[in-house]
Amino acid sequence: MNPNLLHLVRIAQQPVRRIIGLMSGTSLDGLDVALCRCEGSGLHTRVQVEHFHTVPYPEAVKNQIRQVFARAEISFEQLCLLHPWIGHLHADMVLDCLRQWQVAPTDVDCIASHGQTVYHAPHHQHGRPDFPNATLQLGDGDHVAIRTGILTLSDFRQKHLAAGGEGAPLxxxxxxxxxxxxxxxxxxxxxxxxxxxxxxxxxxxxxxxxxxxxxxxxxxxxxxxxxxxxxxxxxxxxxxxxxxxxxxxxxxxxxxxxxxxxxxxxxxxxxxxxxxxxxxxxxxxxxxxxxxxxxxxxxxxxxxxxxxxxxxxxxxxxxxxxxxxxxxxxxxxxxxxxxxxxxxxxxxxxxxxGILPDAKEAVLFAVLANEALAGTPETFQGGQPGNPAVSMGKISFAR
Ligand SMILES: Nc1ncnc2c1ncn2[C@@H]1O[C@H](COP(=O)(O)OP(=O)(O)OP(=O)(O)O)[C@@H](O)[C@H]1O
Ligand SMILES: CC(=O)N[C@H]1[C@@H]2OC[C@@H](O2)[C@@H](O)[C@@H]1O[C@H](C)C(=O)O
Incomplete structure (x- = not known):
């Protein structure tokens, strides 16, 4: 068996996981980084935020993202370049935080990376009958995983769309x-x-x-x-x-x-x-x-x-x-x-x-990753209108 799978199963079976939740929202102010201790799963989940920091985006970073952000027409090249570039950026920000917190990357089980939303197009907004609800987050999980050496779950919103939601709010x-x-x-x-x-x-x-x-x-x-x-x-x-x-x-x-x-x-x-x-x-x-x-x-x-x-x-x-x-x-x-x-x-x-208000959205992604690893979609029973019962996040192994 691929040792990556054994590693994944081991993490999923632990009573406690250390998960870094990452969120970069529509304000483009920076990357929220929350190192969470997640115990249990489902309705028995307990989260303790061990460390939290918002790493501000330098103006140059904001300007790169603004070239595509919420714009109907953009440079395809810029979009393509941003996907790995934001992955690298977020990985480096995580590594900086870990250094400051004196936590070794090997002591983190997983990163839950939301990425940067650059376009959100629910059906009621785009109005095109032949197209579904759509949303796009940049910052590819493979790049985060390889650069940090930490197993990464990312791109949480696509499963929600696929199962009939609008990709938000999660x-x-x-x-x-x-x-x-x-x-x-x-x-x-x-x-x-x-x-x-x-x-x-x-x-x-x-x-x-x-x-x-x-x-x-x-x-x-x-x-x-x-x-x-x-x-x-x-x-x-x-x-x-x-x-x-x-x-x-x-x-x-x-x-x-x-x-x-x-x-x-x-x-x-x-x-x-x-x-x-x-x-x-x-x-x-x-x-x-x-x-x-x-x-x-x-x-x-x-x-x-x-x-x-x-x-x-x-x-x-x-x-x-x-x-x-x-x-x-x-x-x-x-x-x-x-x-x-x-x-x-x-x-x-x-x-x-017990949750720092500025950290709440980053913690959410840690909880979603925790559920994807150790929980079950049944926790949400049949789901609610617009909120299907699914586990979310794509898995990127670090090796
Ligand atoms: N002291 C303050 N006074 C007024 N507004 C503030 C203050 N501190 C932060 N804000 C506002 O909060 C914004 C950042 O909020 P937050 O980080 O929650 O947004 P986000 O995560 O990017 O958004 P989203 O919820 O869309 O993902 C800033 O851009 C600013 O408008
Ligand atoms: C597409 C997207 O990124 N949406 C964000 C945004 O920021 C706030 C609001 O719009 C919310 O719907 C969502 O994020 C939070 C984390 C959510 O999904 O719950």
Missing amino acids: AVYGDYLLFSKADEDRILLNMGGIANFTYLPGSLQLAGIFSTDVGPGNTLLDAFTQHHFPPLSYDADGALAAQGQVHEALLAALLDHPFFQAEFPKTTGPELFNKEYVRQAQQRSHCPTLAPHDLLATLTQFSAEGIVRAVERCFPTPNLTVYASGGGMHNPVLMRSLRQRLPHCRFTTTNEL
Whole structure:
């Protein structure tokens, strides 16, 4: 038998696995690296984050990715070169983290690598009848495995697509395994580039659980901060938005898109919510030249409103605990708006659940890899609409 298979079986049979979860989201701010101690599997999974770091992307890296990111037309050569290049980059970032943490690569069982999403095209977005839901993440797992010497699972979203999902949000799988709690209705709200949430009913009924994108999180805030206030890359602490006024007509135009009326679960990305989307809404609401601070105030309210409307639509009298995570939870203007508009909800962060909010998505991929190695798709029974019962991740041996 190929010794790689024996190695794989040995890791799968261990009571505890050390797995590095990697996530690079739509904000292009950097690579989240979480070294996790994963014990057990399925509903018995226990995760302890041993180390976490976001390795920031240098501007030159962001510019390479931006050449293809969320663009319908690109250089094929650039796309082809980026796939191994991002694999190398992420592998080197992992090795740097391990050096800093004084952990030997041989003491890590596996890397769970999400890669970099460069294009997300669910059917409702591309609208082409002959084509399925599609999504593309770069940073090939073989390159990560060979360069780090660590077994790597990658490309988690394709199996989800193949089994009938939109390739996202995958958060529901990890949230269900780690955070379900009897007698507490929970929302796990992640505000990254795009905002999404998972609903975990206190009844623990699998049928009630779902996860959905709800609209933009920080993606538009980042885009317009970079446009109007270089060299700033994001509106730190909402300081710019706090100086502006919400333009109600523009807010209404921004919210006037079929995405917000579509049934849950659904997914989206900067392919839809981008500068052109805002420009068109400005035209429709007769404010083509809004002051930048007012624009940021309005866009922050737009992010909040997308979240609020989705929560209200799912739960008419929301009496829930909201566990926030992702970069948006650091924006007090956004958080204030959410608290005001959802007064029946108790707001806290995933810290209360023992997971560092900034690490949550990287931990998710460690949990998905742990399930692929040691779990069974049956944990998710028949799956939920949009969330098929499958194990995800392609296996790349390190030799
Ligand atoms: N102190 C802060 N004040 C305001 N915004 C912040 C702050 N810190 C981080 N952010 C926002 O959070 C973003 C990064 O969030 P995060 O890392 O969760 O996104 P991501 O993982 O790339 O996104 P996705 O969820 O789409 O995968 C930054 O680009 C910025 O907009
Ligand atoms: C295609 C893609 O990369 N989607 C991301 C993105 O970032 C947030 C939101 O949009 C979410 O749907 C997803 O990531 C998280 C980790 C998820 O799948 O749950």
